[in-house]
Amino acid sequence: MTVQQKIEPYVIKAEPRPERYARGWYVIGNAASVTTTPRMLEVFGTKLVAYRGEDDGAVHILDAYCPHMGGDLSGGKVCGNSVVCPFHLWSWGADGVCDDIPYAKKIPDKAVIKSWPVLERNGLVLVWQDPENNAPIPGQEPAEMTDWYSGEWTDWEMRAIPIKTLGRELVDNMADMAHFGPIHYSTVKSFRNTMEGHKFVQYMVGGHQILTEGDGGLITSVATYEGPAYMTTTMTGSMDGHPMTVHLLVSHIPVDMGNFIINFGVMMRKDPSLSPEENQRMLDEYTEKNIESFHQDVAIWNNKCIIDNPLMCDGDGPIHMVRKWYSQFMTNVADIRPDQVKAREHVTIDGPTVDEVLAAQRQ
Structure with missing residues (x-):
């Protein structure tokens, strides 16, 4: 008689984490979200202030706390390309250097706060975060989306969604093929991932709870991370009988080590057969359905544990x-x-490729 070997229960492990945020570009909103009225950003475990210069029209992001007496610059005002503290009216230039103290004869040499690298691209505003405080890495800026500049697409329809967990949990979705059925009621016909350098890509073909291609047909999805927090997805299919091609933006930005905000956006290729109002209606309807879909993930993220x-x-x-x-x-x-x-590829489900499906739909 053999004695069955006792198998010990699996032990979930979560390693201790020092406060550190991934190096890369993070979306804070679309271009319209930053104006000449200072905007507070509670991100990366601290507070920043974002504003658009009155003279140069550019977006500037600084540490929000004035080192004089701790005033919050996001409660101040913009003057020229500087932001003025509401507490004692110390003025801070776009480079972070104090450029005026109305009652002082000499500005202290140490009167400098951090100025954060900023990028405006594809109708979005991004800030560079680096725990080593190095300049942005050349070649790791998000690629230009020619569609946004073409006039043939809508502007971004944006939403901000708070999540109570690590940003890595969101990135896991790029490889988590098995969650699409239970969480999003989608079918997956093919699923492939590639990585190289700062890019990670998910290629998927299947059914979808929002988009369809005919009756029970296929949709295509190509999702690309450029760095740790900037992901865009191109999806094709149809909604309410109308062919649709959309770009989705999913860019999370940490509030602290246990919370982040997803800046979620939708762009849609305009259907020339529809009026501007009808195109806007489709964009609004698709956006709201995607928000509902995202909240299916949120319900999981907000209640699951961290597992390393x-x-x-x-x-x-x-x-x-x-x-x-x-x-x-x-x-x-x-x-x-x-x-x-290094460049790698992993095929989880081998089936029709995105290119094959798109080619068949064009015929």
């Missing part, structure tokens, strides 16, 4: 692959390993 040693099975997507890729942004630049950035 997930117990995987052979049908899962490459969670370890996407986490290794993501880890480069939590690593000092000098310590990045080749395996964190």
Whole structure:
């Protein structure tokens, strides 16, 4: 008689985490979200102020607390290209250097606060975060979306969604093929991931709870992370019998180590057969349906635990692959390993490719 070996329960592990935020570009909103009225940003465990200069029209982002007596610059006002503290009217230039104290004969040499690198691209405003305080890495800026500049697409329809967990949980979705059925009521016909350098891509073909292609047909989805927090997805399908091609934006920005905000956006290719009002109606309807879909994920994220040693099975997507890729942004630049950035591909479900489906739809 053989004695059955006792198997110990699996122990979930979550490693201690020092306060550190991934290196990269983060969306704070669309271009219209920053004006000459100072805007408070509670991000990266601190408070920043974003404003648009009256003279140069550019967006500037500074540390929000005045080092004089701790006043909050986001409660002040913009004067020229500077922001003026409401407490004692110290004025801080776009470079972070104090440029005026109305009652002082000499500005202290140490009167400098941090000025954060800013990028305006694709109708969006992004800020660069680097725990080593290095300048933005050349070649890691989000690529220009020619569609946004073409006039053939709508502008971004934006929403901000608060989430109570680590940003890495969102990035896991890029490889988590198995969650689409239970969470999004979608069917997956093919699922493939690639990584190289600062990019990670998900290619998926299947059914969808929002978009369809005919009756029970296929949609295509190509989702691309450029850095740790800027992801755009191009999807094709139809809604209410109208063919649709949309770009989705999903860019999370940490509030602190246990909370982040998803800046979610939708752009839609305009249907020339529809009026502007009808195109806007379709955009609004699709956006709201996507928000509902996202809240299906939110309900999971807000209640699940952090698990650093997930117990995987052979049908899962490459969670370890996407986490290794993501880890480069939590690593000092000098310590990045080749395996964190080398080109790799993983096919979870081998089926019709995105290119094959698009080619068949064009016929």
